[in-house]
Amino acid sequence: MKVITILFILFLSIDCQSRLKEKIDENDGLLLLDRNNYDYAIAKYPKLIVLFTTYGCNLCLKVKSTFIELAKRLKEYEIYVAEVIACENRALSIRMNSQSYPAAYLYNEGEKSVFPNDEDLELLFEYALQNQYGLITQLNLQKEIDLFIKRSNIAVLSYYTTNEIADIAIKMPQIKFGIINQQINPKHHEAFITNKAFPKEIYFNGKLEEFQDFIEKNAYPLVFSLTEEEFKKAEAEEIPLIGMVLNPNQFNDYIKSYYEIVAAEFKGKLRFVLIDTKNELTLRRFQYFVGQSLEYKRIYYYNFYTKFTINLPYDEGSIPTFRKIVEQIQIYQEPFWEGDGYVHDLTPLNYQIQINQNPNHVILFNDMNACDLCFGFSDAFSDLSIKYQHRNNLVFAKQNRSVKPIREIIVEEVPSVYIYLKQDGLVNLVIYKGELSTEAISLYIEEHIPFTKFQSGSFPQTSGNEINNTNFDKLILNNDKPVLFLFYSPNSEHSKAANLLFEQLTPLFQDKLIFCRTDATKHQFEGFNMNSYPSIFFISAKGREIIKYDSQQRSIEKLVEFINEQLRIKNNYGTFINNGKVIGVTSESFQDIVIKSKQHVLVKFYAPWCGHCKSMAKEFEQLATLYRGSKDVLIAEMDWTQHQVPTVSIGGFPTLILFYKDGNSVEQIKYNKQRLANQMKQFIDELMNQHDEL
Missing domain, CATH: 3.40.30.10 (Glutaredoxin)
Structure with a gap:
């Protein structure tokens, strides 16, 4: 009887513990987790965000209020948000390696990664949706397909295999690729594209070799709103931006349609952006490019190559108005002039960029119609430009004071020569007073204008x-x-x-x-x-x-x-010579440098916006110098926002993975300790020593 009683009590105890684990309370939309139900919650909710907070932490309270709003917005996407009170669950906090609060983690099918503990709701919402899927996702059920489309700004769904589209997906990391199970979902098209900016899907029924070109032409809207995917594409392609901010107090449908018509006329030459002030995140992204606060009724321009920005006002939104402004701005698309044997035409439109922004020296000929002396000097000036065409840093230009006078340039007589010298970011104007001849100006150039604007030794040295x-x-x-x-x-x-x-x-x-x-x-x-x-x-x-x-x-x-x-060799590098520097790896070079090399390779997978990535950069560079000359170890880094590979799973930034070589096999070993050079080196050396002992 005693045995039966003991067994009965034991059964009740186990049942009670099981019920305790399965019980998950909720407060303000947040699931309340502790050491008893934590693992059960991870198993129950495939998409889960967990916030660790503690008492007496003001920042925790602020972040928690944001996460409450985040939970409300994510619920329809079947992404759940939970909270753990760290001081009440110390063992769990230690297990999660949470050393400061607030701390947040994202669980994707049980895989843990760091989640931003930010107060910016828009940033958190977008980050949560962006990080639900890897490069390519297998979709077996209709519900999975529906959620995949709902969670992705841009999604490409196809019936191809992973191997067939892997190369395409690697080249387009901004886009989410899904593979539909044909046995469960009958095939009606080869593939289709969904974009939240589009009213309906775009279907593809061509050949596989045409698929990438189809995606490039159809996946993105004509006018960007600077979602995360569009922001990355704009940065990657570096097409100059033309953008404007919509006034929420105006009727904007006509403005949008006029703007899109003009955008179509300049497609491929300029990237058009239309910003809705209701979305603070996209507004900040555009400000990041133009580097200034934004106003209504202004069109902004940004050139990735020259880093030049300008904005022009407009009174009424119409097709002729937008077209005229864009045509005016187009002049700023031209690159900085260099010495090339030509005499360039300086106008009021390009004065700012070529005189004040261009780092090269400019020798300017002030010309005028019906001026005999100007006509006579014109050939000599052309000869000078040809003579010094080998001098990249010496530009020859002229302005016609009769046709396009530049009001910023005060000219007392024509013909005359003004020399704009560039040094340390400053522009110094020298009015040439000598004889207007090829010989005299050549002598002045040789004596007064240096070959380069940089100080001696400022050009980076190489090992060549x-x-x-x-x-x-x-x-x-x-x-x-x-x-x-x-x-x-x-x-x-x-x-x-x-x-x-x-x-x-x-x-x-x-x-x-x-x-x-x-x-x-x-x-x-x-x-x-x-x-x-x-x-x-x-x-x-x-x-x-x-x-x-x-x-x-x-x-x-x-x-x-x-x-x-x-x-006439294949990409098979064997052992690299380690020069003590961090090697930049891309999706194209990853296989050759990281996988095929005989050395162990520690790779830092990072994002340019990641604060933790930036803070550890010096330590990582120091680590590379510690392995200078090593035949066993290479140190590398990869921008995961631009380059991805399907064999690696990255959940947060920075992620450090050692690709350890054991014969013909490559093992991925994550590094999760302090990001200090000596600690990382100790981690690598200990693994190599363990292998040697075996």
Whole structure:
């Protein structure tokens, strides 16, 4: 009898504990979790956000009120929000590694990642929806399809396999890709696109090789509202932006339609943006681009290349008005002038960008109609521009005072020459007083205008060889190894970017190539055909063949492809030479650098907006220097907002993963400790030592 009684009590105890685990109370829309029901809640709710708070924390109270509103908005998307009082559940808090409060986590099918503990409701709402799915999602039930569409601003659903669309999905990380189970959902089309800005789906019935082009042409609206997906696309493509803010007190349907008509006329040349002030997040995104507060009845312009912004007012919203303003603004699309053998036409529209923003020196000829002296000097000035075309940092321009006088330029006589010298971001005007002849102005240029606006040594150094007239034959023409040769201009931002690419390429090909560069404003060599800088050439051993890199895309992936083509090798790098720097990895180079290399690779997956990512950047760079020269370890980073790979699952930022090589297998080991250089090194070294002992 005692045994039966004990068993009965034990049964009641187990049943009571089970009921306790399954009981989840709710307050103000938040699920109340503790150590008893936490794991049950994660299993019950596939999409769950958990906020850890504590008593006596004012910030916790503010964030909690935001999360209460967030819970209301997310409920229809079947995403639930919960709260844990940390001081009442210390063991659970320690288990979750919560060291400060408030702290928030996102559980996606049981997979935990960090969630922003912010007071910005719009940011949290968008982040929650954006991070519900990976690169490609398998959809088996109609309910899953409906929720996938509802949670995604832009969704592409198809009946293709993961392998068939993996490359497309990697190239378009802003878009959510879903694969429909054909056995459960009969196939009516090959695929379709949904966008919350579109009134209906767009169907695709073409061939697989046409699918990517179809998505690029149809996935995005003509006029952006700067959702997260559109923001990322705008940053990636760098098409100049034209934007305006809608006045909520006006009837805007006509304004929108007029604006869209003009946007269609300039499609591909300009990216049009229309901002609704009701959405604070998109408003802030546009302010991020233009760098200024926004007003109604103004059209704003932003050029990604020159970083130049301008805004122009308008009185009435009409097609002719919008078209006229856009045509005026188009002048700012032109890049900064460089020395190229031409005399450029300076006008009131491009004065601001070419005189005040352009980092290059400008020699200006003040011209006028019906002026015999001007006519006589015009040919001499053209000869000067041709003579100094090798000087990228020296621009020749003229303004016609009879046709397009620039009011900011006060001219006392014509013809005259004004010289705008650029130094340390300042513009210094020098009015030339000498003889107006080719010889006299040439002498002035040689004596007073430096080859580069940068101070000595300011152009970044590389691990390559600096080429001049004395070592050219030895290192370029008579080298037993092939050479990659960079012609740069010290005052060119593009040259500086190409220089950094050389730094990244060096450890990849150091045993196969000689890396060289030369200042093209000082040195010129026969056989190298150049129209602009930077220019890159591949020279085969002993200078037998010179091949120019003609692609406009100066990316590490494209250059690796070009070099491999010339070396006639496949992307199989073996062991990289570690130069002590963090290697930038993209979706295209991930397989070669991270997976195929023989070294263990620690990769930091980050987002540009992530504060924790920025704060650990110096420690990560320090870690790379600690492994300088290592044949066993590489340190790399990958911007997950721009580049993604289907073999890696990232839930929050930063995420650190060590790709550990054991023979032919690659194991992914997450690093979750303090983000300090010495701690990360200890983590890597201990894993390698354990393997050696085995």
